[in-house]
Amino acid sequence: MAQTVNAPTLPPPPLSAGALGWARENLFGSRLSGALTLVSAAAIAVGLWFSLAWIFFSADWEVIVKLGGRFVIGQYNAETSCPGQNCFWRPQAGLLMATALLGVFWAITASVSVKRAAFAVALTSAAFAFLPYSLNEMGWDVRLLLLANVPALGAGWAIGRHTPLNTPSRAIIASVGAFLLTLLLLRGGFLGLEPVVVEKWGGLMLNILLALTGIVFSFPLGVGLALGRRSNLPVLKLLCVFFIEVMRGMPLITLLFMSQVLVPLAFPENFPLNSVTRAAIVIILFSAAYMAENVRGGLQSLHPGQAQASRALGLAAWQTTLFISLPQAIRNVIPALANQFIALFKDTSLVYIIAMLDIVQIGRAFIQGNTEYLLHARELFIFIAVVFWVFTYAMSYFSKRLETHLGVGQR
């Protein structure tokens, strides 16, 4: 009887598996691909060599050290805006509340990405306490309040776990409350707190506050406009279309400038509307118009059968819109909405046109005022660009997580 022996399993050819195989397929797949790899690898090597040499040897990062806390709060703590008091603790209290709320959300959602964000915020804030400034430049109170972000995160987590503040809707209400409380604190003028006029708010704080206000208000407004544009009521539709198209047709910067020149005319003299509020309103209206177009896209992507089925089940028109159409429509356009939020955050840098000192303008004003730093403006703007990038990248990361979580494209 012939005996059959399995041939020994040979290892794969050395060039088709492992790192070599991967490189052969992805880097040297064809002659053109190989050439491209060599050229771009050389370009990266040269680029890295020069940028690292520049970053560590030729660049002078002193301008960033010099500006320090002004990046974060602008002129808020200056003697002219907050005389006789140390006001740095007020924005820091806002930060502590934000960290604690992140802890609450972490406990409630048990989501990995929220946990990461919470830890990132708390640990980065705490790390700033160890900056090598002298005690004169950065007091122990500032450092302690920065370090307090870590216990605040723990406290928030405990609150979310063990107190009635344990459902998403309650946490959202608490967040809105904390946001309003922060605004009140920053404004001051009660309990012996020196009032700080809104025009003196600045730095990254101003960018974040404007962006948050913009997101919170422009989203519902945008949804309303989108519904109005899709409704079959001619007058309502016409109004919405007109508003959306006019807003989308103009650059934000023009609108912002005109909000300072024209809007005061449209209100009675002495109407209590300061320039920051006007700017915030313009940003909200502008963003809402774009938001409306995104939501409209989502509504159009729905199969009409959804609404018909819902009506057939006896839901009223408003119930159909609120519980059937909108949730699906908004889920479908999460990436577009996230991009809109990112654009909104980036657009807050345009408030320079109304003489507000946001983070970009703080840097620019510093360079213009201290011309000896003119050659180091690039270090400054690279730093500000990276700060913005961290925030916007975090936003797009979260939108991707949310998309996966809600199963977009899988249902």
Place this chain on the structure above:
Amino acid sequence: MAQAPRVLTYQGIPVWRHVVIIQWTLQIVSAVLVVALVAWFFSNIANAIQDRNIPYGFDFLSRQYQTPIGEHFIPYEPSDTFGYALFVAATNTAIVAVVGVALATALGIAVGVARLSSNWLVARIAGAYVEFFRNVPLLIQLLFWFYIVLSLPPTRNTHVLFGRAYINNAGVSIPWPLPTGGGDLYSGGLAALAPYLWLASAAIAVAAGFVVHRILTRREIETGRASYPIISGTAAAVLIGAVGWVALMIVNGDAPFAISTPAPQGAFGRIAGGFTVRAGLFVLLIGLVIYTAAFIAEIVRAGIQSVRKGQLEAARALGLSPIGVLRLVTFPQALRVIVPPLISQCLNLTKNSSLGGAIGYSELTSVTITMTQTAPAISLFILIMASYLAMSLAWSLAGNLYNWRIGFKGA
């Protein structure tokens, strides 16, 4: 006793639940509210005009502007009128828009294709480009480039590139073909007309090239024999253009165009000759192109990914080269997905050019802002709104015409 049957009579829907009535009440109420709000604004503006002597009206358009405009591509003197100055500013914006869109589209397509490259390294580089430049505010990028250009040496010790081009803090100068002869167009005779005559012959040459290409393509499709349409078309165009050039040279004794090389002149080394892109325009174009290309790259990527895989496999199976697949199969289909969002990027670039004021380029918004010091803001606002609206409409019209041309025809 038999109970009398209850007769149900249909009373009709109560008035307050009648759909038509609800809808029309809603519409009338919202229309009245909007009209009332607008009327209130207008009455306030009217009051302000009366009480505070705010100027209004369009008489200023024929007054002398008396302010220089930093950069202009059509002749402008400070003694020209406001109306003409606005037109000059609008041409400045339009030039940035057209050149910027052309460059950004080219770069965006290249990056978008590179992002889908099978070469791992190339795809990663393109991805990093998109992720970074898309997520950093345009203003920061513009300021970064602005200070880079500002830190270049002044014209008197300018950088020299390849011995023929110059780059300094006033801008970039490159060799450029300029018409020879010169002189007055009406009295200068053939010498002055020659450049224009050659441009006309070049236009005829290009048109002839297209006709040849079309005829040969049709023949190739009908007969199946290779007729080399691209090579023949190009050859025809070059031939006709060269014949025109030589003919003009023989008749006129001089070439219609000559390359003009820039050269520093005088004590301050002002660069004369060639073609100079001044610093403001240079910075604005770099910033806008790099920023917008990141968005266009994403649009192109989405468009290419929307083409079904079977299409590519079929094209490869028919023996097309990878470049041929991209050019003849992928791209024509992807264009249908790409063009609509591309139009909105063109609009965005046009509107974003309003940031030029921050880096010293005199575009529409910055000129208008300067004008508000000596002219009525209300009228200026109406004019600037109309100008941007006109530019948006122009882009939409051009884009939609193109979209219609490449769309599915017939069935």
